[in-house]
Amino acid sequence: MTSPASTGPESRCRLVLVLPDGGEERVKMLADAMQGGDVASVIIPQYGLDDASFQKFAAEVVPLVQAAGAAALVCGDSRVAGREKADGIHIIGNAAALAEAVEQFAPKLIVGGGNATERHSALEMGDANPDYLFFGKLAGDIKPEPHPKNLALAEWWAEMVEIPCIVMGGTDADSVLAIAETGAEFAALSRAVFEHPAGAAAAVSAVNALLDEKAPRFED
Numbered sequence: 001m002t003s004p005a006s007t008g009p010e011s012r013c014r015l016v017l018v019l020p021d022g023g024e025e026r027v028k029m030l031a032d033a034m035q036g037g038d039v040a041s042v043i044i045p046q047y048g049l050d051d052a053s054f055q056k057f058a059a060e061v062v063p064l065v066q067a068a069g070a071a072a073l074v075c076g077d078s079r080v081a082g083r084e085k086a087d088g089i090h091i092i093g094n095a096a097a098l099a100e101a102v103e104q105f106a107p108k109l110i111v112g113g114g115n116a117t118e119r120h121s122a123l124e125m126g127d128a129n130p131d132y133l134f135f136g137k138l139a140g141d142i143k144p145e146p147h148p149k150n151l152a153l154a155e156w157w158a159e160m161v162e163i164p165c166i167v168m169g170g171t172d173a174d175s176v177l178a179i180a181e182t183g184a185e186f187a188a189l190s191r192a193v194f195e196h197p198a199g200a201a202a203a204v205s206a207v208n209a210l211l212d213e214k215a216p217r218f219e220d
Helices: 023-034 053-068 079-083 095-105 118-125 148-160 173-180 198-214
Strands: 014-018 041-044 070-073 088-091 111-114 132-135 163-168 185-189
Touching: 023 053, 023 079, 023 198, 041 053, 053 070, 053 079, 053 173, 070 079, 070 111, 079 088, 079 095, 088 095, 095 111, 095 118, 118 132, 118 148, 132 148, 148 173, 173 185, 173 198, 185 198
Parallel strands: 014 041, 014 185, 041 070, 070 088, 088 111, 111 132, 132 163, 163 185
Antiparallel strands: none
């Protein structure tokens, strides 16, 4: 962990963006979001795109994310991740799928994932020693607040395990604070940023200001 004396974003919970479903408008929204301040990484799901269209989309998005200093994490497709020189892959499957990806691609790529709905499955996934574990669903922001189960898992995980975790937030951008208070290293937002009435850049800026002001600082 970062020294508690540090005042930068690395000393507290940081923002992760999950790209929403949709067309080319997503690229414009993402470019806007990346102007708003610190973003640790961007998870890029395939949604309903065929493989060729997903690769074309990733070719636009990955350099945009990396130019802003964030990690581009392609969801599921290791071929697209490799061809477009993404920083990592996000695995949605079970513990076996995550372990296989870690064995095959780490440490060249960041490898993490989710689908852990309770402690036992989380520990099984942790046995693979991924770079992070994700609590919640990528499209799980259906209420203003994060799911209570995900917050409880994150609090337990952060207390017990050194592997960082990302927790899916809600549709309210302020939901990142509840995540930060669990001790989680990262808070993921999607609709709260990309559907923010003031725009994605303003949302990212507001989230960082809130975390700077109120999020707990990590200890060594």
